[in-house]
Amino acid sequence: xxxxxxxxxxxGIPWLDAVLRIxxxxxxxxxxxxxxxxxxxxxxxxxxxxxxxxxxxxxGIFQGIADALKLLVKEDVRPRAADRWVFxxxxxxxxxxxxxxxxxxxxxxDWGVRNLSLGLFYVFAILGLNIVGILxxxxxxxxxxxxLGGVRAAAQMISYEIPLVVSLLAVAMVAGTLDLNxxxxxxxxxxxxxxxxxxxxxxxxxxxxxxxxxxxxxxxAESEIVGGYFVEYSGIRWSMFQLAxxxxxxxxxxxxxVVFLGGWAFPMGxxxxxxxxxxxTFVKSLGFILVVMWVRATMPRLRIDQLxxxxxxxxxxxxxALLIVNGLFLYYGWPHELLALVNWAGAIALLAFIGARGxxxxxxxxxxxxxxxxxxxxx
Amino acid sequence: xxxxxxQFTPTRQVPxxxxxxxxxxxxxxxxxxxxxxxxxxxxxxxxxxxLLEVVRVLKEHRDLAFDFLRNMAGVDMQEQGLHxxxxxxxFKHNHTVQLTVECPPEEDHPHVPSLTSLYRAADWHERxxxxxxxxxxxxxxxxxxxxxxxxxxxHPLLKAHPLQEPEILQGIEEGPPGFPF
Amino acid sequence: MTIWPEEAIxxxxxxxxxxxxxxxxxxxxxxxxxxxxxxxRMLLTVDGEVVVDCEPYIGYLHRGLxxxxxNADYRQAMGWWDRTDYLAGLNxxxxxCMAVEKLAGIEVPERAEYIRVIMMExxxxxxxxxxxxxxxxxxxxxxxxxxxxxxxxxRIYDLFEEVAGDRxxxxxxxxxGVTMDLPENFEARCRWLLGSIRQGxxxxxGLLTGNEVFVERCRGLSPVxxxxxxxxxxxGPLLRATGIPWDIRKVEPYSIYDRLKFExxxxxxxxxFDRWMVRLAEAxxxxxxxxxxxxxxxxxxxxxxxxxxxxxxxxxxxxYFRTEGTKGEYSVYLMARGGNKPYRAKLRSPxxxxxxxxxxxxxxxxxxxxxxxxxxxxxxxxEVDK
Numbered sequence: 001x002x003x004x005x006x007x008x009x010x011x012g013i014p015w016l017d018a019v020l021r022i023x024x025x026x027x028x029x030x031x032x033x034x035x036x037x038x039x040x041x042x043x044x045x046x047x048x049x050x051x052x053x054x055x056x057x058x059x060g061i062f063q064g065i066a067d068a069l070k071l072l073v074k075e076d077v078r079p080r081a082a083d084r085w086v087f088x089x090x091x092x093x094x095x096x097x098x099x100x101x102x103x104x105x106x107x108x109x110d111w112g113v114r115n116l117s118l119g120l121f122y123v124f125a126i127l128g129l130n131i132v133g134i135l136x137x138x139x140x141x142x143x144x145x146x147x148l149g150g151v152r153a154a155a156q157m158i159s160y161e162i163p164l165v166v167s168l169l170a171v172a173m174v175a176g177t178l179d180l181n182x183x184x185x186x187x188x189x190x191x192x193x194x195x196x197x198x199x200x201x202x203x204x205x206x207x208x209x210x211x212x213x214x215x216x217x218x219x220x221a222e223s224e225i226v227g228g229y230f231v232e233y234s235g236i237r238w239s240m241f242q243l244a245x246x247x248x249x250x251x252x253x254x255x256x257x258v259v260f261l262g263g264w265a266f267p268m269g270x271x272x273x274x275x276x277x278x279x280x281t282f283v284k285s286l287g288f289i290l291v292v293m294w295v296r297a298t299m300p301r302l303r304i305d306q307l308x309x310x311x312x313x314x315x316x317x318x319x320x321a322l323l324i325v326n327g328l329f330l331y332y333g334w335p336h337e338l339l340a341l342v343n344w345a346g347a348i349a350l351l352a353f354i355g356a357r358g359x360x361x362x363x364x365x366x367x368x369x370x371x372x373x374x375x376x377x378x379x
Numbered sequence: 380x381x382x383x384x385x386q387f388t389p390t391r392q393v394p395x396x397x398x399x400x401x402x403x404x405x406x407x408x409x410x411x412x413x414x415x416x417x418x419x420x421x422x423x424x425x426x427x428x429x430l431l432e433v434v435r436v437l438k439e440h441r442d443l444a445f446d447f448l449r450n451m452a453g454v455d456m457q458e459q460g461l462h463x464x465x466x467x468x469x470f471k472h473n474h475t476v477q478l479t480v481e482c483p484p485e486e487d488h489p490h491v492p493s494l495t496s497l498y499r500a501a502d503w504h505e506r507x508x509x510x511x512x513x514x515x516x517x518x519x520x521x522x523x524x525x526x527x528x529x530x531x532x533x534h535p536l537l538k539a540h541p542l543q544e545p546e547i548l549q550g551i552e553e554g555p556p557g558f559p560f
Numbered sequence: 561m562t563i564w565p566e567e568a569i570x571x572x573x574x575x576x577x578x579x580x581x582x583x584x585x586x587x588x589x590x591x592x593x594x595x596x597x598x599x600x601r602m603l604l605t606v607d608g609e610v611v612v613d614c615e616p617y618i619g620y621l622h623r624g625l626x627x628x629x630x631n632a633d634y635r636q637a638m639g640w641w642d643r644t645d646y647l648a649g650l651n652x653x654x655x656x657c658m659a660v661e662k663l664a665g666i667e668v669p670e671r672a673e674y675i676r677v678i679m680m681e682x683x684x685x686x687x688x689x690x691x692x693x694x695x696x697x698x699x700x701x702x703x704x705x706x707x708x709x710x711x712x713x714x715r716i717y718d719l720f721e722e723v724a725g726d727r728x729x730x731x732x733x734x735x736x737g738v739t740m741d742l743p744e745n746f747e748a749r750c751r752w753l754l755g756s757i758r759q760g761x762x763x764x765x766g767l768l769t770g771n772e773v774f775v776e777r778c779r780g781l782s783p784v785x786x787x788x789x790x791x792x793x794x795x796g797p798l799l800r801a802t803g804i805p806w807d808i809r810k811v812e813p814y815s816i817y818d819r820l821k822f823e824x825x826x827x828x829x830x831x832x833f834d835r836w837m838v839r840l841a842e843a844x845x846x847x848x849x850x851x852x853x854x855x856x857x858x859x860x861x862x863x864x865x866x867x868x869x870x871x872x873x874x875x876x877x878x879x880y881f882r883t884e885g886t887k888g889e890y891s892v893y894l895m896a897r898g899g900n901k902p903y904r905a906k907l908r909s910p911x912x913x914x915x916x917x918x919x920x921x922x923x924x925x926x927x928x929x930x931x932x933x934x935x936x937x938x939x940x941x942x943e944v945d946k
Binding site for chain 2: 618619622624626627628631662663786787790791792793803804805806810811812813814818877878879880881882889891893894903906908912913915916917920931945946
């Protein structure tokens with residue numbers, strides 16, 4: 001299968017074209033990450049009825065740059081009990097896989113670094129290398145809290161890789177290809193979130209877990225072990241971890257919008273020019289990021305065993321069932337509309353199941369009467 | 380264990396009528412008790428060697444049923460020795476009693492039996508009384524300093540211990556603490 | 561690469577099919593920690609993620625309250641007592657003043673009683689909101705509950721500042737009444753504040769109570785039976801969460817609480833979720849109490865007993881005055897032996913007694929849950945360390 005290349009190489013020289021594109025991606029990534037740190041603080045602040053940064057520049061827009069500059073000039077502290085090379089290499093080991101993922105994502109029809117025909121496989125294979133970096137950080141810090149955080153993180157990330165991969169494979173089956181640009185082009189008339197909503201729900205949940213964001217942020221549980229695996233890092237090494245976290249948030253958002261929301265292709269397809277496609281990518285990934293931040297500002301965090309229970313007892317079963325159902329439908333050639341219907345039913349059932357677990361355990365209505373009605377004391 | 384009531388009849392905080400007679404009847408006659416009244420409770424004075432038996436009777440007797448240890452406070456009564464005030468409460472009958480354990484004045488570190496076998500709540504109260512006054516509770520599982528530092532062996536709430544300048548009392552410093560200008 | 565200092569290792573045989581030695585790790589949840597509400601240290605011995613032993617260390621905030629009170633006048637000592645439960649200072653002032661008034665036999669005018677109850681209930685709401693905020697942050701909702709709770713607390717503090725002159729420790733009460741009368745717009749402002757508090761309670765309830773993650777974390781965590789609660793000396797919302805409707809304001813009423821109608825919310829299991837709900841319901845009941853006081857308060861009257869002596873000398877007497885503090889039974893044991901200073905003043909603080917039960921509650925749970933259980937005890941270190 002031929003891959004959809006990102007247009008002709010610039011200046012006709014392939015390696016120069018690659019280097020230029022990489023530089024542009026790195027530049028955009030740095031700028032985006034800096035403004036994501038600022039954006040997160042503003043968004044979470046609005047959820048918490050306060051304003052967020054307001055003083056550095058008008059409405060605080062230079063806050064991200066100020067933070068980056070501060071981190072760059074800090075002293076580099078390394079604890080004596082830390083294993084030197086493991087400790088120092090860990091931030092880079094965490095960041096490099098994220099950057100490698102950004103090299104295959106299509107930002108527009110002709111816009112990306114290189115397109116691979118195995119794009120989907122490449123993305124989640126490389127993302128798994130993050131775990132090595134986090135384990136290195138946890139073990140190499142010489143600190144019990146870091147060890148706790150690193151081990152929790154590794155267990156969590158390895159577990160949630162499975163539903164992530166399987167749900168994406170389900171979409172790949174429907175799309176018939178692993179090439180990311182082709183997947184985007186296939187959605188010119190309707191995005192896959194309408195055909196495979198269950199896969200989207202599973203992907204979103206597993207994505208939150210891979211990113212260590214609430215409600216799955218137990219490895220960086222600030223109120224308990226204050227930072228988890230990066231508790232001993234300061235200055236530029238810590239900023240590498242933050243860079244990795246926000247860059248992977250951005251990468252996942254673009255990846256999710258390409259695979260599920262249509263990326264640059266929906267709604268106008270190939271016909272409108274590249275500024276419009278870039279704008280679409282931007283808006284969709286921004287929507288993803290906003291929802292992720294919204295969840296973070298609201299939900300408390302799950303405990304590690306509840307997290308693992310949820311993955312192994314709920315998500316993996318559902319994602320494998322999804323894969324089998326998809327396979328059956330595609331093999332026997334049954335109509336796609338029926339497949340979509342089954343998927344919607346599955347998505348609603350999963351969400352209802354999660355919601356009912358909460359309410360059933362609490363019987364909240366028994367207490368609500370305590371202060372909404374008069375004179376009720378529970379039995 | 381008696382079942383916990385769901386209704387309580389409210390009482391004002393004054394000494395309960397008839398409680399002293401009930402206690403005198405319940406406790407065996409060979410144990411000398413003296414009764415008095417504070418502004419809020421009935422007061423029972425006793426010696427440390429009888430404490431455990433009396434409290435056991437108070438806890439298990441049907442009409443008394445003191446199942447809740449409210450408070451334990453030491454008092455330094457100078458010439459009359461160290462006293463330990465124990466406040467017990469009964470959920471079943473909604474009454475409170477104050478026990479005053481009068482330790483002999485000669486002893487600097489009087490021995491008092493520990494109530495931790497009867498009430499788990501006594502644990503920290505006894506640790507605090509021990510470090511502040513110098514009581515020694517026999518049978519306490521872990522009599523270490525609670526509020527003061529681990530290796531400090533002073534008893535600050537005794538009247539003989541001054542409020543200021545403990546360093547002079549302990550012989551650590553020569554004069555008042557402060558900047559040596 | 562050595563990580564473990566030898567003396568911190570406790571070796572014991574793990575009970576698995578394979579016989580191998582496991583090492584218990586000691587995790588120090590130290591005095592500096594964002595999760596322990598104040599300077600408090602917990603030494604957890606952890607087997608994997610399960611807590612095997614827990615030893616609390618307190619005393620970092622010990623300020624010698626009782627010794628200082630023995631060397632100060634009855635009226636001067638009040639200035640230290642409201643700093644014990646620093647989240648609800650007026651409750652503590654009230655307890656001290658009422659204890660001395662009982663000892664000396666001083667009457668308090670009726671309007672002053674009503675004003676005292678209003679102020680004490682507002683501090684109770686204040687303290688409960690602090691619990692909602694901090695507990696939400698402990699469970700992990702990243703501070704959203706914090707800011708929701710703080711909006712109401714700031715409004716209550718503004719009201720205190722207008723009435724008494726200071727936000728946290730106003731020393732507004734006096735032995736024999738209160739310092740000065742309420743300002744003219746107090747009633748209107750207080751009623752507006754009550755509406756805002758009720759809205760704040762609804763917001764917090766909507767944010768966290770029905771949240772699946774919150775319920776998963778809190779339901780069934782460290783349940784306490786009523787017999788255990790009584791034996792361990794628990795009082796306050798912890799005792800009411802186990803199912804015993806015991807509130808000193810109803811059972812041994814002081815001041816004018818016997819004239820006020822309010823309910824006592826109870827839980828069923830005594831677990832962490834029940835404690836959250838009980839405090840939520842209690843805050844609402846306090847708003848009802850304040851409304852009743854505003855309705856029934858005498859519109860004019862003295863606020864301070866006019867026949868007070870210049871120096872208060874009490875010859876003899878003992879009193880053990882019980883009040884319902886925000887965290888449980890806040891009681892003052894006073895003994896007088898002549899002179900104008902108390903001979904012995906002892907604070908029976910609820911957080912001290914509740915905290916002594918921490919060890920039993922935490923053992924067998926996970927490390928993450930130990931933090932939540934500590935948060936649900938709602939301790940304030942000023943009380944614990946006196």
